[in-house]
Amino acid sequence: MIVGIIGSGAMGAGIAQVAATAGHNVVVYDNNAAALEKAKKNLAATLQKLQEKGKITSADDIMQRFSFAGEVSAFADCGLVIEAIVEKIEVKKAVFGEVEKVVSADCILASNTSSLSITSIAAACEKPDRVIGLHFFNPAPLMALVEIIPAIQTDVALIGRMKELMLKWGKTPVIAKDTPGFIVNRVARPFYGEAIRIMEEGIADIATIDHIMTSVAGFKMGPFTLMDYIGHDVNYVVTETVFQSFFYDPRYKPSFSQKRLLEAGWLGRKSGRGFYNYAEGTPSPDATSDMDIAGYVVDRILAMLINEAVDALYLGVASAADLEIAMTKGVNYPKGLLAWCDEWGAANCLAVLDGLYEQYHEDRYRASPLLRKHAIENKKFV
Ligand code: NAI
Numbered sequence: 001m002i003v004g005i006i007g008s009g010a011m012g013a014g015i016a017q018v019a020a021t022a023g024h025n026v027v028v029y030d031n032n033a034a035a036l037e038k039a040k041k042n043l044a045a046t047l048q049k050l051q052e053k054g055k056i057t058s059a060d061d062i063m064q065r066f067s068f069a070g071e072v073s074a075f076a077d078c079g080l081v082i083e084a085i086v087e088k089i090e091v092k093k094a095v096f097g098e099v100e101k102v103v104s105a106d107c108i109l110a111s112n113t114s115s116l117s118i119t120s121i122a123a124a125c126e127k128p129d130r131v132i133g134l135h136f137f138n139p140a141p142l143m144a145l146v147e148i149i150p151a152i153q154t155d156v157a158l159i160g161r162m163k164e165l166m167l168k169w170g171k172t173p174v175i176a177k178d179t180p181g182f183i184v185n186r187v188a189r190p191f192y193g194e195a196i197r198i199m200e201e202g203i204a205d206i207a208t209i210d211h212i213m214t215s216v217a218g219f220k221m222g223p224f225t226l227m228d229y230i231g232h233d234v235n236y237v238v239t240e241t242v243f244q245s246f247f248y249d250p251r252y253k254p255s256f257s258q259k260r261l262l263e264a265g266w267l268g269r270k271s272g273r274g275f276y277n278y279a280e281g282t283p284s285p286d287a288t289s290d291m292d293i294a295g296y297v298v299d300r301i302l303a304m305l306i307n308e309a310v311d312a313l314y315l316g317v318a319s320a321a322d323l324e325i326a327m328t329k330g331v332n333y334p335k336g337l338l339a340w341c342d343e344w345g346a347a348n349c350l351a352v353l354d355g356l357y358e359q360y361h362e363d364r365y366r367a368s369p370l371l372r373k374h375a376i377e378n379k380k381f382v
Contacts, residue, residue: 001024001078001079001080002024002025002026002027002077002078002079003016003019003024003025003026003027003078003079003080003081003082004026004027004028004029004074004075004078004080004081004082004099004103005019005026005027005028005029005081005082005084006029006030006072006081006082006083006084006085006095006099007029007030007083007084007085007086008028008029008030008032008035008036008038008039008040008068009030009035009039009084009085010138010139011084011112011136011138011140012028012030012039012082012084012085012112013028013039013042013043014136014138014139014140014141015082015084015112015136015140016028016039016043016066017043017046017047017062017140017141018136018140018141018169018170018171019082019169020062020063020065020066021056021062021141022168022169022170023065024065025065025066025067026065026066026067027066027067027068027069027074027075027078028040028066028067028068028069029068029069029070029071029072029074029075030068030070031070033070036068036069036070039068040066040068043063043066044059044063046141047059047062047063072095072098072099072101072102073102075099075102075103075107076102076103076104077104078103078107079106079107079108080107080108080110080165081099081103081107081108081109081110082110082111082112082134083095083096083099083109083110083111083112083113084112087113087114087115087116089116089120089121092111092113092116092121092124093120093121093124094124096109096111096121096124096125096131097124097125100125100126100127105127106130107130108130108132108158108161108162109125109130109131109132110131110132110133110134110162111131111132111133111134112133112134112135112136113133113135114135114181114185114238115180115181115185115238115241115242115245117151117178117180117245118131118132118133118149118150118151118154118178119151119152119153119178121151122151122153122154123153128151128153128154129153129154129155129158130154130155130158131151131153131154132148132149132150132151132154132158132159132162133147133148133149133150133151133176133178133182134146134147134148134149134162134166135147135148135149135176135182136171137184137330143329143330144170144171144172144329145171145172145173145174145184145325145326145329145330146166146171146172146173146174147173147174147175147176147182147183147184147326147330148162148163148166148173148174148175148176149175149176149177149178149182150175150178151178152178159175163175172325172329174318174322174323174325174326175318175319175322176317176318176322176326177315177316177317177318179315179317180241180242180245180246181238181242181245182317183312183317183318183322183323183326183327183330184326184327184330184331185238185242186242186308186312186317187305187308187309187312187323187326187327187337188305188327188331189239189242189251189252189308190251190301190304190305190307190308191219191223191226191301191305191331192223192226192227192235192239192258193239193252193253193254193255193304194300194301194304194305195209195213195222195223195224195301196223196255196257196258197255198297198300198301199224199257200255200257203293203296203297204288204293204297205285205287205288206222206224206275206276206285207224207284207285207286207287207288208287208288208293208297209222209223209224209297210222210223210224210225210287211287212287212291212293212294212297212298213297213298213301216291216294216295216298217298217301217302217334218334218335219333219334220332220334223301224275224276225275225276227258227268227274227275228268228269228274228275228276228278229268229269230268231267231268231269231270231274232258232261232262232266232267232268232274233262233267235258236254236258236259236261236262237262239252239254239258240254249363250362250363250364251308251363251364251366253364261274261275299352300352300356302340302344302349303349303352303353303356304353304365305337306337306338306340306341306344306349306371307349307353307367307368307371308337309323309327309336309337309338309341310337310338310341310368310370310371310374310381311368311370311371313338313370313381314368314369314370320338320381320382321382323336323337323338324336324337324338324339324382336382338381338382339381339382341371341374341381342380342381342382345375346371346374346375346378346379346380346381347375347378349371349375350367350371350372350375353365353366353367353371354367
């Protein structure tokens with residue numbers, strides 16, 4: 001099967017590399033000739049490095065499977081086309097419409113969107129049943145997780161076919177309902193949002209929260225370091241999009257602290273400043289040595305994360321097994337959140353949330369009905 005990729009940016013090039021390495025001939029299309037040229041050079045350099053490291057046998061063999069095109073007509077013989085262009089619904093809809101004119105009737109059309117509804121993209125197509133979400137993580141060649149998202153119009157047989165294909169590509173697929181943020185970008189929100197809230201309330205500073213979440217809770221990066229690493233142009237925008245898409249559910253409310261960073265152009269590591277200042281010679285702020293607050297910070301952020309995972313399970317966003325895979329493979333959490341809840345005890349987690357709800361009287365802290373049920377019945381999730 002020939003695979004088509006629309007968009008040769010960070011994600012398109014990465015997905016193209018994965019498909020070609022798995023043995024497919026790959027057609028990469030971009031409407032920006034310079035971007036296409038850059039992708040071609042970068043792919044050749046990346047494959048050369050992989051060959052030197054002994055990870056692949058022949059960079060040339062893989063490179064020969066690529067063709068680069070400035071016209072959608074190049075997709076004519078593709079069996080699967082994956083779109084990874086700018087995150088704008090109208091642009092995506094228009095491109096899907098164009099592609100549909102040149103591909104065969106059984107060509108599968110996939111979108112790598114992080115935040116748009118697959119159903120709305122499918123609705124722009126003449127054959128919406130062939131449209132599906134394939135959400136890779138950045139960098140696509142290194143991150144194992146792929147969220148498969150059927151639109152409400154998608155032919156159900158496609159789900160199994162895509163799952164099989166992703167396994168062949170060496171990926172770890174999970175299936176997510178077409179809801180805002182799918183699995184990872186929804187369930188991970190409190191890791192950022194609750195940490196910021198704790199900081200804004202003056203309970204602990206960023207260095208202390210980061211220190212606690214890594215050394216006590218076992219996360220690879222603290223929330224502020226991670227947000228700076230992802231970039232506030234990406235992380236804040238995802239938060240705001242998820243918040244709007246959930247009809248302004250206060251659980252996902254963005255923060256002014258992060259919005260101001262974005263407005264200032266303090267995008268994080270890539271711009272030299274975010275929550276932290278990365279300018280040479282600037283000392284990193286120290287975490288307080290008083291760790292009395294550690295238990296409170298971990299319990300609060302963890303309870304919010306677990307509640308989000310449990311609620312996603314309750315609302316049928318994904319199976320329990322897929323939720324666990326998504327959070328450990330997609331964002332490298334030290335444990336699946338449902339298993340973490342079982343270990344901690346649903347009743348203990350619920351007590352933290354109910355305590356916060358009692359204190360703040362904010363809907364943000366409402367516990368999922370499923371968490372409450374498990375706490376009452378003393379049941380486990382996994
Ligand atoms: P990017 O900005 O690096 O690349 C986008 C590419 O699409 C550019 O080369 C651009 O020239 C091309 N393009 C734009 N409009 C086009 C059109 N009408 N026709 C053909 N080509 C067009 O963007 P990136 O980061 O690769 O993201 C692409 C998609 O992947 C977005 O939907 C994004 O939400 C999603 N995504 C991004 C992730 C990330 O961490 N960057 C992670 C997972 C998904």
